[in-house]
Amino acid sequence: MAVIAGYAIRESVRRRVFPIVICLTAGFLGLYALGVWKAFQATEPFRREEIGTGIFIDQQVLFSATLFGLGMFATLFLGTVLAIFLSHGVVRGDAERGLLQPLVVRPVGRTALLAGRFGAAVAVCVVYVALVYGAELFIMHAVTGWWPDRVVVPLGELAGAVVVLVALSLVGSVFLSAVANGIAVFMIFGAGLVAGLLGQIGEALNSGSLKTIASVSSWALPFEALYQDGLNAITADTVGFTRAALSLGPFGGAQAAGSALFPYVLGYLAVLAGAALLGFTRRDL
Amino acid sequence: MAVAFSARGLAKRYGKIRALGGVDVTVEEGELVGLLGPNGAGKSTLVKIGCGLVRASSGRAEVCGAPAGSHEARAVMGYLAELFRFPGWYSADELLGLHQRLAGSSGGEDERAELLDLVGLTEARTRRVDEMSKGMQQRLGIAQALVGTPRMLFLDEPTSALDPAGRRTVRGLLEELRRRGVAVLLNSHLLSEIELVCDRVVILHRGEVVAAGRTAELAKPRGVEVDVDGGTRHYEGAGRDDAPQIVSELVASGESVYGVRVLTSTLEEIYLEAVEGETS
Numbered sequence: 001m002a003v004i005a006g007y008a009i010r011e012s013v014r015r016r017v018f019p020i021v022i023c024l025t026a027g028f029l030g031l032y033a034l035g036v037w038k039a040f041q042a043t044e045p046f047r048r049e050e051i052g053t054g055i056f057i058d059q060q061v062l063f064s065a066t067l068f069g070l071g072m073f074a075t076l077f078l079g080t081v082l083a084i085f086l087s088h089g090v091v092r093g094d095a096e097r098g099l100l101q102p103l104v105v106r107p108v109g110r111t112a113l114l115a116g117r118f119g120a121a122v123a124v125c126v127v128y129v130a131l132v133y134g135a136e137l138f139i140m141h142a143v144t145g146w147w148p149d150r151v152v153v154p155l156g157e158l159a160g161a162v163v164v165l166v167a168l169s170l171v172g173s174v175f176l177s178a179v180a181n182g183i184a185v186f187m188i189f190g191a192g193l194v195a196g197l198l199g200q201i202g203e204a205l206n207s208g209s210l211k212t213i214a215s216v217s218s219w220a221l222p223f224e225a226l227y228q229d230g231l232n233a234i235t236a237d238t239v240g241f242t243r244a245a246l247s248l249g250p251f252g253g254a255q256a257a258g259s260a261l262f263p264y265v266l267g268y269l270a271v272l273a274g275a276a277l278l279g280f281t282r283r284d285l
Numbered sequence: 286m287a288v289a290f291s292a293r294g295l296a297k298r299y300g301k302i303r304a305l306g307g308v309d310v311t312v313e314e315g316e317l318v319g320l321l322g323p324n325g326a327g328k329s330t331l332v333k334i335g336c337g338l339v340r341a342s343s344g345r346a347e348v349c350g351a352p353a354g355s356h357e358a359r360a361v362m363g364y365l366a367e368l369f370r371f372p373g374w375y376s377a378d379e380l381l382g383l384h385q386r387l388a389g390s391s392g393g394e395d396e397r398a399e400l401l402d403l404v405g406l407t408e409a410r411t412r413r414v415d416e417m418s419k420g421m422q423q424r425l426g427i428a429q430a431l432v433g434t435p436r437m438l439f440l441d442e443p444t445s446a447l448d449p450a451g452r453r454t455v456r457g458l459l460e461e462l463r464r465r466g467v468a469v470l471l472n473s474h475l476l477s478e479i480e481l482v483c484d485r486v487v488i489l490h491r492g493e494v495v496a497a498g499r500t501a502e503l504a505k506p507r508g509v510e511v512d513v514d515g516g517t518r519h520y521e522g523a524g525r526d527d528a529p530q531i532v533s534e535l536v537a538s539g540e541s542v543y544g545v546r547v548l549t550s551t552l553e554e555i556y557l558e559a560v561e562g563e564t565s
Contacts, residue, residue, distance in 0.1 A: 003383070003386045003387055004387075007383060011372060011374075014372070014374035015374070097370050098366060098368045098369040098370040099369075099370050099371070099372065101336075101338060101364075101366045101369060102364070102366065102369055102371070102384070102426075102429060103387065104337075104338065105336045105337060105338065105359055105362070105364045106359060106384065106387035106388050107356055107359045107360045107387070107388060107389060108387045109356060109359070282340065284299075284333075284338065284339040284340060285333070285338040285339065
């Protein structure tokens with residue numbers, strides 16, 4: 001398994017995936033830092049705004065949390081792109097190109113091959129998400145002096161969301177061609193985000209139907225639930241009107257997941273692993 | 286002699302298409318068996334079942350006594366696919382190193398050097414795969430298949446991209462493998478290759494074995510030709526056993542005999558007869 005993981009990481013290195021990712025991420029973080037700085041300058045005169053008699057909204061928390069939520073969304077998006085490109089052609093794509101057969105006939109076997117490719121993609125994506133999240137955190141604190149209420153939990157949930165997407169992409173690679181799988185996982189990702197936004201709107205309008213759609217989607221696509229719970233965690237201790245104002249925004253994290261999420265995600269990953277292994281071991285190459 | 290590969294009643298269906306319909310094939314240790322047949326006859330399917338790449342619909346395939354596709358079977362076999370590709374960024378030496386790790390081979394640098402020498406790629410040890418010609422990649426593929434000293438080797442069209450000199454190198458390699466006791470199932474369209482190196486041939490047609498055995502056993506008599514003063518005389522229907530009688534009668538009748546040839550069908554004729562002239 002370690003040999004296959006090393007092979008996969010080496011493949012990424014030799015295909016110059018990392019220099020491109022590092023350059024583009026550096027560009028994104030530069031833009032993000034500029035955006036945070038400009039937004040902070042614009043909102044600094046209203047640090048604590050009175051919106052009614054004795055009713056205050058902490059603008060620093062509102063803007064910082066919203067912009068940090070935006071950064072988390074961007075991190076999830078970039079992590080998803082990386083996850084898909086590292087795993088979308090692992091089985092059928094490589095088999096159609098004739099790359100897989102010489103590896104599969106070796107004693108290492110199909111299970112270890114799949115596990116190795118999964119492990120390599122997860123390792124790369126989790127490290128990437130952690131670095132980008134850390135950089136955003138540093139930028140945010142350096143510019144605004146704000147710290148999220150929770151630091152580690154949102155990071156773990158963002159990383160978990162990307163792991164779920166790697167697993168979905170890997171399962172898809174067993175059954176779909178590389179292009180079809182890449183498109184499918186991207187569309188699933190988009191569907192999850194739209195469902196999350198519908199849930200936000202549902203919270204704001206108190207619409208039961210929209211909230212149900214968001215809830216069902218979150219169970220079906222738990223990367224969205226992890227992301228929403230992560231957003232919720234960055235302002236977990238924020239209360240009052242600032243909390244209400246945050247919940248109305250797109251990155252307010254109004255939907256906390258509850259304690260069932262983590263065992264559910266583990267079970268979800270186990271089912272995906274079982275489906276991938278079953279499909280791969282039965283697939284004619 | 287021990288059996289290196291055996292297929293018993295091996296059948297495979299791809300949906301409604303029958304690729305193999307109950308095939309029996311045996312390759313003994315140290316034996317080179319040629320697999321012939323038109324396109325779509327089921328040759329590659331048979332080889333892929335042997336390697337564990339394709340699951341049989343019914344029947345049984347074993348490699349050195351272990352079920353085909355099992356860990357034990359994969360540990361003692363080598364395989365070169367008909368359509369294969371290696372990552373272009375690997376050098377020949379790095380690629381063999383990767384396959385040594387995957388195969389659990391402890392041969393190290395000595396094994397890699399020996400394999401590259403066997404396929405005539407010693408000079409290309411550090412050359413990247415994407416800088417190699419198709420023929421060089423095919424020879425590297427054969428070296429890759431030999432990593433870990435396999436007892437059973439499946440070669441699917443190993444000479445399709447090789448020039449005549451490359452084919453000669455592979456022929457020499459196959460003879461060397463026979464000397465080492467490695468069993469080879471060689472799937473090839475090149476009848477001359479098969480005729481030159483293989484101990485036995487198996488001809489598949491529409492998923493069935495339509496002929497199998499040594500070329501000499503499969504050959505049919507095509508008469509006897511005798512060179513005499515007046516030219517060449519052809520004795521239709523005569524066989525090897527008839528030759529002494531023919532020569533005696535000619536000499537007794539005062540003819541001078543300069544040469545006698547017993548004619549048998551060539552592998553090409555055996556093949557075309559077996560597959561009813563089908564070419565694809």
